[in-house]
Amino acid sequence: MTVSNGTRSWQEIAHDYQKHRDETVARVDPAIPDAPAKLPLNVTGLPKQLLSAREIEITEQTVPELKQKLSTGEWKCVDVIKAFLRRAGLGQKLVNCVAELLPERAIKRAEELDQYLEEHKRPIGPLHGIPISVKEHLGMKGLDLNAGFCSFVGKVPDEDAHLLKILWEAGCVFYVRSTQPQTLMHLETSSNLCGVTVNPFNRALTCGGSSGGEGALQGIGGSILGIGSDIGGSIRSPAANNGAYGFRPSTYRLPTGGYASAMPGADSIVGVVGPLSNSLEGIELFMQTVIDAxxxxxxxxxxPLPWKQPDPNWFTDHSGKFKIKVGVLWTDEVVKPHPPVLRALKEVVEKLKQTEGYEIVEWKPYKHDLAWDIIASLYFPDGGAKESAAIDSSGEPWRPLSEFIIKDNPLVKAHSIDDIWFWHRQRNEYRTDYAKLWNSTAVKDHGKGVLEGAVDVILCPVGPGAAPPINCARYWGYTSQWNLLDYPSVVFPVTKVKPDVDVTETDYKPLNDQDEYNYKLYEPELYRDAPVALQLVARRYEDEKVLKALELIQKATGAPFEK
Amino acid sequence: MTVSNGTRSWQEIAHDYQKHRDETVARVDPAIPDAPAKLPLNVTGLPKQLLSAREIEITEQTVPELKQKLSTGEWKCVDVIKAFLRRAGLGQKLVNCVAELLPERAIKRAEELDQYLEEHKRPIGPLHGIPISVKEHLGMKGLDLNAGFCSFVGKVPDEDAHLLKILWEAGCVFYVRSTQPQTLMHLETSSNLCGVTVNPFNRALTCGGSSGGEGALQGIGGSILGIGSDIGGSIRSPAANNGAYGFRPSTYRLPTGGYASAMPGADSIVGVVGPLSNSLEGIELFMQTVIDAxxxxxxxxxxPLPWKQPDPNWFTDHSGKFKIKVGVLWTDEVVKPHPPVLRALKEVVEKLKQTEGYEIVEWKPYKHDLAWDIIASLYFPDGGAKESAAIDSSGEPWRPLSEFIIKDNPLVKAHSIDDIWFWHRQRNEYRTDYAKLWNSTAVKDHGKGVLEGAVDVILCPVGPGAAPPINCARYWGYTSQWNLLDYPSVVFPVTKVKPDVDVTETDYKPLNDQDEYNYKLYEPELYRDAPVALQLVARRYEDEKVLKALELIQKATGAPFEK
Known part of the structure; x- marks a missing residue:
């Protein structure tokens, strides 16, 4: 959409924005059915009731399955994109996850791709016809680029973000732009432009964020491959909360040129873009396609690190036998995860222990409280001035989690240059200490950087619980930890909250206020049906290795245990 | 050395520092001959007169030649290091390039290496016995670490810098620490601790800087492999001024952990370490050895980019034929190079034009004045507060080029966080624009990042002239340009100033004040014997490629044309 915010009030801006959004949904043909007047908490069953069997079949493919059918011409791109437009649009009616649909340009693109295949007898590229959903703050030529701020509405880039150009050249179809929170700095998705996006598995819970529209689209089946961004958990939280895969690559592997931010030029902590998908293969195809370009x-x-093909040496012990050493981080000792998370971890660990080739060791947390102090001191080095101005200049109210992360955050201070250098030194030292810790897990250091028997990956929670109730996602530590360290981290679905099994730990003594807050959040029944995910982490720039390790761990354990 | 600066005056600190230095020189056995009472301008012939033929033979090897003799046991490490200690110590007497010699620890190390080879019948590592000189601000366990400031004297690290540990494990011998200027931010070498290091080819001229002790050691033959650091030209200027090779790698390839800086935590412009050598092979061996670790x-x-072996595809045209496309930057259009530099460039270009497989194109400068504004605005984001404090706290006087680059530099301002983000955006945009420029030299863009016929390397001056008279190196643009862009750049010797040939361009109309200043500096006779070098540059992280291209260009042209 393009609108000028001109002299309009923020209410008018938001009203027009939503009106435009609803019009894009209304333009989908055939018309998207209305949601039932009374929605159940869990709406993930509704698409099957409201859409055609064919549409369900199309939208429940994995990326490689769909790629196979599209690149051979077995299925038409147009049919596929129409099904996704319908399911994403229905998702909007169920959980409010859409910023705008792009029916006309998506269908036009799909028609051109179908024509290309017919003429050339080959797909245009590795993503021929694959529908990709896009978090709003990745710029699209001629469309609004607001990053969740009313005051930004009306900014319109004159070219697509670099990442989108590459994906387009690879043959994909963009069809939906998804919701994001005010500031992009919530682990939920709540803005004055779009309202609140909720969790399709349990509408009382958050979809996560900040790529929450993407997460909810995964949960409701309106996307099988989407693009989020992550500076503290913003890909992984929504992926986890919606039973999807989400990957935060190492920094400087995927292009961020053309994405909107309130603090351009800030680089003390570097945000990344990355994929969410209903399959691990979707994540891998996305990464490889972009990096191959x-x-x-x-x-x-x-x-310029090419995308590496799996290397047998990654997972081989000294004698040449298959071996993966998995460090398990049960808790960061700041906030203890809720029972369903610990159960998920236990279930995976137990199965790995029974599998030949897997060595499980405890991974002791190393000063995760300090890690948070460092990263939170570097998120808003101007004391939040730019973010505040972006909010206040339109008069829009602060959303609760914007207040939480900026105004109520004692670590947010207007730094001097000297302060920022202090925190850079803290950051660099923490990273070095953590590398030393990792190196120390080796049985033997052969010199020349060859470590024998070191931990390959860390298996850990994605957060201190499954998706919490709205406005309660106030602990970032389980994801921001890896942003600070710049370790690639992938989340994957494992199970769902089972209120009968995942009972409250009644005699627990909280470690601190944050831990108490989190402990009190957990009431089993409140979290019913919420997906539970885990996170797998490798060392910086071992992006390919962590994805391959997950593939092997999934095979070994049979995860996810619940669909 | 270790001294405490305690309550001493800066004069006392400097006096003690020099006394210590002179004692280390005096401890070399056999005693180093005194320099003649009346030194000629060009002292490069004196080592041959004052040292033994054997010492000259040893110190005039290239690194691979020496490696061959040491790793087979043909020559003893002890004999080799003694010769280098003598020649470096003599260098101190001739051009004042030594911060301290390390005779005892170097000889002990060499003896151990000789013993190792005798026992194990193989070298301890790829640098077995190779003497390496080290710029003072790379920390050495138990030795002073002052970065050129009197106030820093007395800081003593409890471990070696990371880089030095790696080189040590590879088998090298550290034997000399070399001079550097106050602030490390001169393209000359002048401090209150060590005085002024001068150019061995012409003592009226500067040795360059900030790794000027290293440069002068190369010039006088007291080192064949040394370590400098570079954030604006500090490896390349002294290498060029002393007829040596010097390489500024891309950032984040070589470890800088444990090097001293007045602004730790600052990373808007990132400094690097890198080698100086009397051969290109020395540069390559250094790089590969460190990165292999x-x-x-x-x-x-x-x-984690491994050191790449030469790839035939680097220099192959579409049909598979050998082809290097060289962009030639004659001038940056801010300050025009002196006649000897333009002659050197012309001589190389003419020979390349006559060689099969070399395509020469003009490389138009792109806003080099803006490039300087950006980098100079980011060198001292605190307005020079940290540097000033490091100088002023001891009461030592400001050296002229410290004043020039900090106090008299209108671009040095105490930035707000907002200012620094502004300059980061300028920096990032400039880098993107330059990449676009480079891509535009391709004949064809095959997509997926495959550019056909793009320029492979840029050939350009290292500075606006050969080594200027003392305190006159006031234009950084020809080197800082590549720091801003983070392009790997190597300098290599080409010729020497020939006053009869390199006559002044009498009717020249200077472009601006800087150009006029530089133009007026040039008087042919004043620059007699000064080495003239050129610089070869490739795209970011094409470190291996630029070194290989230089090897080929040297073969094609026969450079250097004067020894």
């Missing part, structure tokens, strides 16, 4: 030639901050 | 496992800011 050598984006560093156009975006010089990127590192 | 996988330093990223201990220093997480580093990028």
């Amino acid at each position: 050598q984006p560093w030639l156009k975006e010089p901050s990127l590192v | 996988q330093p990223w496992l201990k220093e997480p800011s580093l990028v």
Whole structure:
């Protein structure tokens, strides 16, 4: 959409924005059915009731399955994109996850792709016809780019974000732009432009955030491959909360050129873009496709690391036998995870222990409280001035989690240059200490950087619980930890909250206020049906290795245990 | 050395520092001959007169030649290091390039290496016995670490810098620490601790800087492999001024952990370490040895890019034929290079034009004045507060080029966080624009980052002239340009100033004040014997490629044309 915010009030801006959004949904043909007047808490069953069997079949493919059918012409791109437009639009009616649909340009694109395949007898690229959903703050030519601020409405880029250009050249179809929170700095999705996006598995809970529209689209089946961004958990939280895969790559591997931010030029902590998908293969295809395009030639901050094919040496012990050493982080000792998370971890660990080739060791947390102090001191080095101005200049109210992370956050201070250098030194030292810790897990250091028997990956929670109730996602530590360290981290679905099994730990003594807050949040029945995910982490720039390790761990354990 | 600066005056600190230095020189056995009472301007012939033929033979090897003799036991490490201690110590007497010699620890180390080889019948590592000189501000366990400031004297690290540990494990011998300027931010070498280091080819001229002790050691033959650091030209200027090779790698390839800086935590413009050598092979061996040690496992800011072996595809045209496309930058259009530099460039270009497989194109400068505004605005984001405090706290006087680059530099301002983000955006945009420029030299863009016929390397001046008279190195643009862009750049010797040939361009109309200043500096006779070098530059992280291209260009042209 393009609108000028001109002299309009923020209410008018938001009203027009939503009106535009609803019009894009209304333009989908055939018309998207209305949601039932009384929605159940869990709406994930509704698409099957309200859409055609064919539409369900199309939208429940994995990316490689769909790729196979589209690249051979077995299915038409147009049919596929129409099904996704319908399911995403229905998702909007159920959980409010859409910023705008793009029916006309998506169908036009799909028609061109179908024509290309017919003429050339080959797909246009590795993503021929694959529908990709996009978090709003990745710029699209001629469309609004607001990053969740009313005051930004009316900014319109004159070209697509670099990442989108690459995906387009690979053959994809963009069809929906998804919701995000005010500031992009919530682990939920709540803005004055779009309202609150809720969790399709349990509408009383958050979809997560900040890529929450993407997460909810995954949960409701309106997307099988989408793009989020992550500086503290913003891909992984919504992926986890919606039973999807989500990957935060190492920094400077995927292009961020053309994404909107309230603090352009800030780079003390670097945000990344990354994929969410209903399959691990979708994540891998996305990563490889983008990196194969050598984006560093156009975006010089990127590192020219080609996408590596799996290397048998990654998981081989000294004698050449298959071996993965998994460090298990049960708790960060700041906030203890809720029972369903610990159960998920236990179930995976138990199965791995029974599998040949897996060595499980405890991974002791290393000063995760300090890690938070460092990253939170570096998120808003101007004391939140830019973010505040972006909110206040339109008069829109502060959403509760914007207040939480900026105004109520004692670590947010207007730094001097000297302060910021202090925190950079803290950051660098923490990273070095953590590397030393990791190296120390080796049985033997052969010199020349060859470590024998070191931990390969860390298995850990994604958060201190499954998706919490709205406005309660106030602990970032389980994801921001890996942003600070810049370790690639992937989340994957494991189970769902089972109120009968995941009972409250009644005699627990909280460690601190944050831990108490989190402990008190958990009431089993309140979390019913919420997906439970885990996170797998590798060392910086071992992006390919962590994804391969997850593939192997899934095979070994049979996870996810619940669909 | 270790001294406490305690309550001493800066004069006492400097006096004690120099006394210590002179004692280390005096401890070399056999005693180093005194320099003649009346030194000629060009002292490069004196070592041959004052040292033994054997010492000259040893110290005039290239690194691979020496490696061959040491790793087979043909020559003893002890004999080699003694010769280098003598020649470096003589260098101190001739051009004042030594911060301290390390005779005892170097000889002890060499003896141990000789013993190792005798026992194990193999070298301890790829640098077995190779003498390496080290710029003072790379920390050495138990030795002073002052970065050129009197106030820093007395700081003593409890471990070696990461880089030095790796080189040590590879078998090298550290024997000399070399001079550097106050602030490390001169393209000359002048401090209150050590005085002024001068150019061995012409003592009226500067040795360059800030790794000027290293440069002068190369010039006088007291080192064949040394370590400098570079944030604006500090490896390349002294290498060029002394007829040596010097390489500024891309950032985050070599470890900088444990080097001293007045602004730790600042990372808007990132300094690097890198080698100086009397041969290109010395540069390559250094790079490969360090990177083979996988330093990223201990220093997480580093990028895990293995050292690439030469790839025939680097220099192959579409039909598979050998082809190098060289962009020639004659002038940056801010300050025009002096006649000897333009002659050197012309001589190389003419020879390349006559060689099969070389395509020469003009490389138009792109806003080099803006590039300087950006980098100079980001060198001292605190307005020079930290540097000033490091100088003023001891009461030492400001050296002229410290005043020039900090106090008299209109771009040095105490930035707000907002200002620094502004300049980061300028920096990022400039880098992107330059990448676009480079991409535009391709004949065809095959997509997926495959550019056909793009320029491979840029050939350009290292500075606006050969080594200028003392305190006159006031234009950084030809080197700082590539720091801003983070392009790997190597300098190599080409010729020497020939006053009869390199006559002044009498009717030149200067472009601006800087250009006029530089133009007026040039008087042919004043620059007699000064080495003239050129610089070869490739795109970010094409470190291996730029070194290989230089090897080929040297073969094609026969450079250097004067020894």
